Amino acid sequence: MTVSREIRLKSRPEGLPSHENFELASVTLGAPGAGEVLVRNLWMSVDPYMRGRMYDRASYVPPFQLGEVLQGGALGEVVESNAEGFAKGDLVSSFFGWREAFIAPAAALEKLPRHPGVPDQAFLGVLGMPGLTAYAGLLEIGQPKAGETVFVSGAAGAVGSVVAQIAKIKGCTVVATAGTDAKCDWLRSVGVDHAINYKSCGNLLDAVRTAVPKGIDVYFDNVGGEHLEVAIEVAKPFARFAECGMIANYNDTQPSPGPRNIIQVVGKSLRIRGFIVSEFAALRPQFTKDMMGWIAEGKLKWEETVMHGVDKAPDAFMGLFSGGNTGKMLVKL
Ligand SMILES: NC(=O)c1ccc[n+]([C@@H]2O[C@H](COP(=O)([O-])OP(=O)(O)OC[C@H]3O[C@@H](n4cnc5c(N)ncnc54)[C@H](OP(=O)(O)O)[C@@H]3O)[C@@H](O)[C@H]2O)c1
CATH class of the missing domain: 3.90.180.10 (Medium-chain alcohol dehydrogenases, catalytic domain)
Incomplete structure (x- = not known):
């Protein structure tokens, strides 16, 4: 027994x-x-x-x-x-x-x-569901190219930390947000170019704009809310948004209003695409191979x-x- x-x-x-x-x-x-x-x-x-x-x-x-x-x-x-x-x-x-x-x-x-x-x-x-979420969402939906700028929110978490590092591996500039200075220090230690403490930075839009004045090509969203509005605001034309999660809203007792600047989706021709990781289950063998390789090369830490x-x-x-x-x-x- x-x-x-x-x-x-x-x-x-x-x-x-x-x-x-x-x-x-x-x-x-x-x-x-x-x-x-x-x-x-x-x-x-x-x-x-x-x-x-x-x-x-x-x-x-x-x-x-x-x-x-x-x-x-x-x-x-x-x-x-x-x-x-x-x-x-x-x-x-x-x-x-x-x-x-x-x-x-x-x-x-x-x-x-x-x-x-x-x-x-x-x-x-890193080698399980959160890792695959990061891998599939960034590479299949975000489709980052070398030289582009990727913005990731919730970047010190299980999904976000993998997104930030794969974006670096792909040759992108990465701007990332997290809720403490220690988390931001860790993000810098793994190569993130601009780590912003969204709780202490004052105006988040100003902080992101200062970090990446030319705007972003890809947004990987773990947070929703104000972060999503900021991403729309700084998005370049034809930017791709991988809508992975909106944790800022998970405990809302009433549906919260959408981004106030959603109208920019039209003028900027943004592609905003939500996903659930199970959609990309077939990528698992390639994901495991790539991740094991990056881990062995010291390019991916957790x-x-x-x-x-x-x-x-x-x-x-x-x-x-x-x-x-x-x-x-x-x-x-
Ligand atoms: N689409 C899918 O298939 C899929 C699969 C897995 C996960 N997800 C989503 O991906 C996101 C990250 O998941 P995870 O497992 O990696 O969790 P996680 O990022 O490891 O943990 C959650 C983090 O979210 C941040 N957070 C909490 N409330 C917040 C708020 N109001 N505003 C901003 N940040 C907040 C906190 O970090 P700070 O200190 O930075 O605030 C917290 O550590 C979640 O939205 C989750 O639902 C989606």
Whole structure:
């Protein structure tokens, strides 16, 4: 018998999530049945999109149900296998979320290789979903060319930090925003040309304009709100916008008005394109090859912020909305 603690959604947040929206529960697991595997999680991911699943509304993924475990990406180790192809000690990726252990059919698990020099948890960040989001959104939608200027918001986070570095690898000038001076220092340390602390810079539009007076060719949006308005304002004609996320609005209790300068989309012939990473699943082999190469060459670096214990998952999740993380926010079990 294995006892597993898990985090369930107790109530739907109104505005910013708080502890009262989550509950800790325990379940007892038996032995895996035919074709099943018992997995103990080592690392769990907390991600901004999970906030969207806490609303009871139709979207590209169904809403979380009250009383159920929060689903999300996790990495674990096989403890007991009753399925062909899986053995004790195998590293597996799953989507069963915020729980210490679980039994699942083998078909719901993906066996991951272990790479020397790359920690397992990189498969939840730089080599996982956030990394692919950055890679696909920037290269397929942004289509940056050497010599162009790329603006990325939320740049010290899991997605943004990869976007900024791939843009540098592609020979672009990068202007990036983040919420603390320490995050901006880290961005400069990985080659970002202009790192702006959007919380302390005063007028964000002035700060971006001063940094890149000729304007931007690509905007990779993780934030929305004022950042999107600024990007439209400084966009060159025919600039490409990869609309990845709008975290500034995820806790709004009323829909917020769109960019006040949206009319410029017409005059500047802007191409503004939203996307969900699953659209680009087919790029994964190329993504993994490129990323492993850039990591080996020392061109791609990453940070992670780690909280410990399944009971800390709500704190880790809520920390995303106050900038508590540099790089990927993770929970270690
Ligand atoms: N389209 C897709 O398929 C897809 C996939 C993955 C992620 N995303 C989106 O990509 C974005 C980044 O995700 P991530 O996993 O990499 O998270 P993350 O950037 O690692 O963490 C969130 C960060 O957002 C910043 N932030 C929070 N509230 C903000 C606000 N009001 N204004 C400006 N910045 C704010 C904080 O950093 P500061 O200290 O800089 O404020 C925080 O650290 C999110 O919008 C997410 O929803 C989209």
